[in-house]
Amino acid sequence: METLIAIRDTITVQEALDFIQSPECGGEVIFTGTVRNDTRGRGVTKLFYECYEAMALSEMQKIADQVQARWDIKKLAMLHAIGDKYPGDIAVVIAVASAHRGIAFDACEFTIDTLKETVPIWKKEFFTDGGIGQ
Amino acid sequence: MGLLLFGVAKDIAGAALVGIPETVTNVAELKQWLYDRYPAMQQLSSLMVAVNREYAGDTQAIGAGDEVAVIPPVSGG
Numbered sequence: 001m002e003t004l005i006a007i008r009d010t011i012t013v014q015e016a017l018d019f020i021q022s023p024e025c026g027g028e029v030i031f032t033g034t035v036r037n038d039t040r041g042r043g044v045t046k047l048f049y050e051c052y053e054a055m056a057l058s059e060m061q062k063i064a065d066q067v068q069a070r071w072d073i074k075k076l077a078m079l080h081a082i083g084d085k086y087p088g089d090i091a092v093v094i095a096v097a098s099a100h101r102g103i104a105f106d107a108c109e110f111t112i113d114t115l116k117e118t119v120p121i122w123k124k125e126f127f128t129d130g131g132i133g134q
Numbered sequence: 135m136g137l138l139l140f141g142v143a144k145d146i147a148g149a150a151l152v153g154i155p156e157t158v159t160n161v162a163e164l165k166q167w168l169y170d171r172y173p174a175m176q177q178l179s180s181l182m183v184a185v186n187r188e189y190a191g192d193t194q195a196i197g198a199g200d201e202v203a204v205i206p207p208v209s210g211g
Contacts (some may be wrong), residue, residue: 004146033211049210050140050141051140051210052138052140052170052184052187052203052205054187054201055184055187055188058187058188062160080210083158089208091211092165092211094211112211115210115211116208116209116210116211117208118167118189118206118208119210120140120184120203120208120210121208121209121211122140122141122142122206122208122209123209123210123211124141130172134141134206
């Protein structure tokens with residue numbers, strides 16, 4: 001399995017899609033996580049993402065290793081943005097390619113679910129009412 | 135020994151890096167030291183410690199030369 005793992009100020013769906021496309025793959029699944037404009041009814045103006053970069057990249061690699069062990073996935077891209085992000089901005093992209101679609105859906109869901117549980121990345125929420133939340 | 139802090143733990147401590155005393159020799163002792171010095175950390179839903187960029191259990195030893203970090207509840211994605 002080939003992997004693209006990155007944490008950057010700006011990420012794009014296109015770079016993930018470009019990375020996973022391959023003649024041997026017939027199924028490509030892409031998950032994008034974008035900034036929502038409210039949290040439990042409170043308006044959100046922006047999110048600020050920070051990370052413990054060295055460990056975050058290491059934990060993302062562990063997820064890729066688990067994907068490789070469980071499924072016959074050919075390509076996996078795992079991108080996370082950091083810094084100030086505004087409603088509609090892309091915060092995370094997971095892209096998976098395999099010969100057939102079924103395992104690509106499974107691997108994509110596993111990757112984003114595990115990323116949210118284990119990768120040391122934090123968001124701070126800035127609300128329209130002036131409040132700040134973690 | 136230095137301790138890296140992130141997210142809400144950094145905000146509670148008011149610093150991204152703090153010194154920890156030599157009397158702290160393992161993860162459990164580090165957590166107790168943190169809770170004593172920064173009582174607000176007791177309110178967090180979880181508080182993990184990473185040693186050399188790996189999640190560490192309470193009994194793991196820490197010492198000079200280790201990279202030690204406080205990991206409050208993560209919220210990526």
